[in-house]
Each structure stands twice: as C-alpha cells, then as structure tokens.
Amino acid sequence: MKTVVCIKQVLQLGDEVEFTDDGLDVDPDYLDPALNEWDSFATEEALQLRERLGGEVVLVTCGSKASEAALRRCLAMGADRAIRIEGVDRDPFSVARALAEVVSAENADLVLCGVQSSDAVQAATGTALAELLDLPRAAVVTKVDYDAGARTAVVDRELEGGLVDRVEIDTPAVLTIQTGINEPRYANLRAIKQAEQVEIDVRNAAGGGAPAYRVRKMFVPDRGEGAEMIDGSPAEIAARIASIVKERLV
Amino acid sequence: MSVLVVAEHLRGQIRDVTRELITAGRELGPVTVAVIAQDPGSLVDAVNIDGVTEIVTVTIGAGEFENDTYQAAVEALIADRKPRVTLLGFTVNSMGYGPAAAVKLGLGFASDVHGIALEGDAVVATRSFYGSKVNAELEFPGAEGVMLLLRPTVWSPAEGVGDASVAALEVVAAPSRARHREVVEATTSSDVDITQADFLLSIGRGIGDKENVEMFQELAAKMGATLSVSRPLVDAGWMPSSRQVGQSGKTVKPSVYLAFGISGAVQHLAGMKASGTIIAINTDPEAAIFNVAQYGAKADLFDVAEELEKLY
Numbered sequence: 286m287k288t289v290v291c292i293k294q295v296l297q298l299g300d301e302v303e304f305t306d307d308g309l310d311v312d313p314d315y316l317d318p319a320l321n322e323w324d325s326f327a328t329e330e331a332l333q334l335r336e337r338l339g340g341e342v343v344l345v346t347c348g349s350k351a352s353e354a355a356l357r358r359c360l361a362m363g364a365d366r367a368i369r370i371e372g373v374d375r376d377p378f379s380v381a382r383a384l385a386e387v388v389s390a391e392n393a394d395l396v397l398c399g400v401q402s403s404d405a406v407q408a409a410t411g412t413a414l415a416e417l418l419d420l421p422r423a424a425v426v427t428k429v430d431y432d433a434g435a436r437t438a439v440v441d442r443e444l445e446g447g448l449v450d451r452v453e454i455d456t457p458a459v460l461t462i463q464t465g466i467n468e469p470r471y472a473n474l475r476a477i478k479q480a481e482q483v484e485i486d487v488r489n490a491a492g493g494g495a496p497a498y499r500v501r502k503m504f505v506p507d508r509g510e511g512a513e514m515i516d517g518s519p520a521e522i523a524a525r526i527a528s529i530v531k532e533r534l535v
Numbered sequence: 536m537s538v539l540v541v542a543e544h545l546r547g548q549i550r551d552v553t554r555e556l557i558t559a560g561r562e563l564g565p566v567t568v569a570v571i572a573q574d575p576g577s578l579v580d581a582v583n584i585d586g587v588t589e590i591v592t593v594t595i596g597a598g599e600f601e602n603d604t605y606q607a608a609v610e611a612l613i614a615d616r617k618p619r620v621t622l623l624g625f626t627v628n629s630m631g632y633g634p635a636a637a638v639k640l641g642l643g644f645a646s647d648v649h650g651i652a653l654e655g656d657a658v659v660a661t662r663s664f665y666g667s668k669v670n671a672e673l674e675f676p677g678a679e680g681v682m683l684l685l686r687p688t689v690w691s692p693a694e695g696v697g698d699a700s701v702a703a704l705e706v707v708a709a710p711s712r713a714r715h716r717e718v719v720e721a722t723t724s725s726d727v728d729i730t731q732a733d734f735l736l737s738i739g740r741g742i743g744d745k746e747n748v749e750m751f752q753e754l755a756a757k758m759g760a761t762l763s764v765s766r767p768l769v770d771a772g773w774m775p776s777s778r779q780v781g782q783s784g785k786t787v788k789p790s791v792y793l794a795f796g797i798s799g800a801v802q803h804l805a806g807m808k809a810s811g812t813i814i815a816i817n818t819d820p821e822a823a824i825f826n827v828a829q830y831g832a833k834a835d836l837f838d839v840a841e842e843l844e845k846l847y
Contacts, residue, residue, distance in 0.1 A: 407646045465771075497645065529812065
C-alpha cells in the first residue's frame with residue numbers, strides 16, 4: 286500500500302519578538318524551525334501501516350530549502366522518499382492546492398496530515414486537500430483500522446469532552462491525525478546520517494487560486510492586566526502560593 | 536451584513552458553542568441559524584434566541600454528524616441565502632467540512648478566530664499565530680463570502696427568547712463517504728472525576744519526565760488537591776485521559792487551579808479559564824497561561840514544588 290504524509294516545518298517564537306518591516310509577519314531571526322508535532326504522529330502511523338501491510342511512505346511538504354530539515358527528520362524515522370514544493374503561500378488553501386497537485390499524482394491508498402500546525406492552528410489544510418482531491422476524509426483521528434486493499438477503514442475521531450465518534454470511511458481517504466495516536470519513534474544516529482544523503486524531489490507550485498486570507502497586520506496583543514507576578518526565592522514563592530490557596534479555599 | 540450560523544448538536548442537544556456563534560453573529564447583522572439534523576424540528580426552540588431572525592431546517596438521514604452531508608447542506612444554504620459571513624464553531628466536526636466547503640466555494644476562510652470587526656462592508660478577523668504570542672488581522676479581498684470558525688468560550692452564550700421565522704430547505708445529498716457508527720466514551724469512569732474537585736493541581740509538559748509525575752502526585756495529596764494534567768502527558772501515556780483538562784478532555788471550574796509547567800495552549804485554556812483563582816508557575820515568562828492566571832511565578836517548578844511540600 287502507499288501512504289502519503291503531508292508535513293510542515295513550523296516556526297516557533299521565543300521570548301522576544303520583532304516584526305518584518307512591512308509588519309505582516311514575525312522577523313525570521315526570532316523564529317526557530319521544528320517539525321510540526323502532529324506530523325510526527327502522522328508519519329509514525331504511516332510507518333506502522335507499512336510495517337503491517339508493506340508498501341511505501343511518501344512525504345510531501347511546502348516550503349523553502351530550509352524546510353527540508355523537517356523532511357529529513359521523517360526520512361530518518363523511516364519514510365521512503367520526500368517531495369518539497371517551492372513557492373507556496375503559507376495560508377491553508379494555497380498549501381492545500383499545491384499539495385493536491387502532487388498528491389493526486391501519487392495515487393495513494395491513504396493520505397495522512399497532522400490535525401493542525403502548531404504555529405498557525407488552522408486545522409484546515411487536510412480537509413481542504415481532501416476536497417481538492419475529491420476524497421472522503423475524517424478529521425482528528427485517534428485510531429485507524431485499515432487493511433491493505435480494503436475499500437473502507439474504521440477510524441475513531443476525537444470529539445470534545447472525552448467523546449469518540451467511530452466512523453466507517455471509504456478509501457482512499459484523507460485522515461488528519463491527532464497527537465497521542467501512537468508513540469513516534471526516535472531515529473538512531475545512523476538513520477539520521479543516511480537521511481542527510483537522500484535526494485529530495487523539488488517541485489514548483491503551479492500557483493493560482495485565491496488564498497484563504499491575507500494578513501494585513503501582525504502585532505503583540507495587549508495582554509490586559511495579566512497575572513500578578515510573584516517574585517522572590519522558591520521558598521518565598523511557595524509561601525505566597527500557600528497563603529493564596531488557603532485564603533481561596535475557605 | 537447577513538450572517539449564517541450553523542448550529543452544532545450532539546446526541547439530541549444543541550452544543551454551547553452554537554449560542555456563542557449567535558452572540559458573535561448578531562453583532563454583525565441579522566442571523567439565520569441552520570439546523571441540520573435527522574429531526575431538526577426538535578432543536579428549533581433551543582436556537583430561537585434574541586437576534587436570530589430566521590431558522591432554516593435541513594432534514595438529513597443520519598442521526599449524528601457526517602461530514603459529506605453537512606458539507607452538502609451548508610453549500611446549499613450558502614447558495615440559497617447568500618450570507619456574507621458564515622460562522623461555525625472551531626470544533627472537531629467543523630474541521631471536517633468547513634474548510635472543504637470554503638475552498639470549493641471560493642470563500643475567504645479563517646479558523647480559531649477570536650475577534651471580528653466590520654469596516655464598511657469588509658470583514659476583518661483577528662486570530663493568533665506562533666503559539667498565541669502574536670495576533671494578526673486578516674482580510675478577505677475579493678471573496679464574495681467569508682467562512683469563519685470561531686474559537687469556543689470567547690463570546691458569551693446568547694440569551695433571550697427570539698421570534699425567528701422557521702423555514703425548511705430541501706437538500707439532496709449523496710450518502711456520506713464517511714459514515715457515523717457510534718459515539719463512545721473515551722474515558723473510563725473508574726478514576727477520579729476532576730470536574731468535581733474544588734482544588735486542582737495541574738501539571739504539563741514542563742515537568743519533563745514521567746518519573747516526576749509521582750512527586751507532583753504526592754504534593755497534590757499533601758495540599759489536599761486533585762491532580763490533573765494537560766494533553767501532552769496523556770498523549771505520552773503518563774496519565775489517563777480522565778485526568779485531562781481542556782477541550783478534548785474535561786472542562787473544569789475549581790476554586791483554585793494551580794498549574795505547574797503548563798504553557799497554556801488554547802485548547803487547555805478553554806477548559807480551565809473559568810476557574811476561581813488560577814496560579815501558574817512556568818519557566819517561560821511569555822507563557823500564554825499567564826494571560827488567564829491571576830497569579831504567576833517565573834521559577835523552576837521543582838524548586839517551588841519542594842518548598843511547597845515543606846509547608847504542608
């Protein structure tokens with residue numbers, strides 16, 4: 286069987302922030318790249334399917350050369366090959382359109398995405414991708430029950446408040462994978478070194494289509510009063526906390 | 536500005552987020568609420584709220600949510616009523632069809648939206664990026680309509696009885712390619728019920744190692760608190776999901792919520808921000824949890840925990 290996993294290199298903001306001159310994004314100097322947490326679970330799920338059913342795991346990402354680090358992390362986990370698409374805007378519809386072009390040519394049995402990315406939290410790309418591929422989909426999946434060549438899979442969707450929606454879904458399908466579905470493996474040093482050598486297939490996005498939105502301004506929100514910060518030594522902090530707790534628990 | 540709100544329901548009950556969407560919607564203009572259900576008539580009264588001018592029912596075959604059916608129904612509603620703004624909750628169900636309908640219809644789209652403004656005829660949505668550390672204003676130039684998925688618990692639930700007219704819209708939808716089978720409880724009830732606790736000591740990713748859970752368990756016992764956790768600890772298998780606070784876990788409202796090493800993901804904050812007093816200890820002074828906490832300390836968790844233990 287063939288599973289395509291769509292991944293993203295996310296950007297994490299530290300304690301300090303400066304914006305680009307146009308004010309539309311954070312200055313890249315203040316952002317640290319990382320593999321999106323959800324995508325490591327999606328990759329692991331694909332690898333487990335391959336271990337059970339044979340076949341191939343193909344990675345796809347949209348991003349600059351720098352985002353190949355995320356692809357290589359998943360290659361080191363055990364994915365077979367990787368495709369990077371250049372020149373794509375970061376909004377979920379632009380990403381979904383670029384992915385759709387590449388993914389549709391792969392004729393995969395399953396397409397896995399993370400539920401959302403930690404830097405944008407739109408939870409939209411996978412579902413939009415499914416629409417563009419005209420595939421069934423399920424969002425926020427915590428369990429996949431699938432046999433090679435089967436025409437349906439049974440998946441659990443995690444609803445709010447500790448409820449699970451069990452769904453039968455026609456395949457091929459797009460599933461967005463929730464954290465906790467499995468235990469993503471660590472790559473060993475040899476695998477990491479080998480992944481450095483893998484040639485990544487670079488494509489250019491065809492472009493076209495309206496973005497989901499346009500950012501017109503990015504800013505640090507007014508936090509309001511925020512928390513009253515307790516200063517002092519750990520002992521002083523503990524004493525203050527104990528007295529607040531005591532006062533509030535009458 | 537015409538607004539379409541899609542009601543969300545589960546097991547025959549309208550979910551709270553629907554009334555929050557009505558609050559957000561009625562600030563923009565007359566609100567049409569769509570009820571898509573096997574027996575929509577039974578849910579009409581629950582959404583006939585002040586500010587709702589029309590309720591449109593769509594009768595479907597499935598007893599619970601199915602994403603293809605909802606997508607077909609919402610596309611038909613948008614084609615028929617032509618709302619400028621369509622509001623859904625930023626919920627698991629909406630994630631399964633909202634972006635699909637929006638990309639297909641060429642709508643402007645944003646999710647986890649926590650602010651909406653009108654500038655003349657243009658919608659401006661505010662949402663966060665980069666771990667909620669910055670906000671962005673989004674615009675939707677050229678789009679005929681906009682679909683926004685709103686963050687739950689931001690708008691207060693709409694109240695007051697309305698006098699909406701009720702109409703039915705017939706939608707012919709092909710059978711969903713993803714079919715609901717059953718709703719099951721993810722958690723076993725044998726563990727404690729954290730929603731009943733008056734004092735929660737809650738731990739998050741910041742505790743670092745599984746071995747450290749025990750230390751906080753002991754501290755909680757000494758302080759007379761119940762131990763709860765944020766999602767990463769459940770994902771890692773360190774604690775059962777019955778102890779999880781947040782949107783996918785439990786919504787809690789204790790008198791005191793004492794958080795160690797929880798940065799404050801949006802989904803976590805939604806599950807605990809109504810607590811009486813929130814005290815947070817974190818090494819990151821920019822952690823989002825400090826925005827909802829009344830008291831905070833930037834300190835080493837373990838040092839503070841050790842000192843606290845001495846006091847009990």
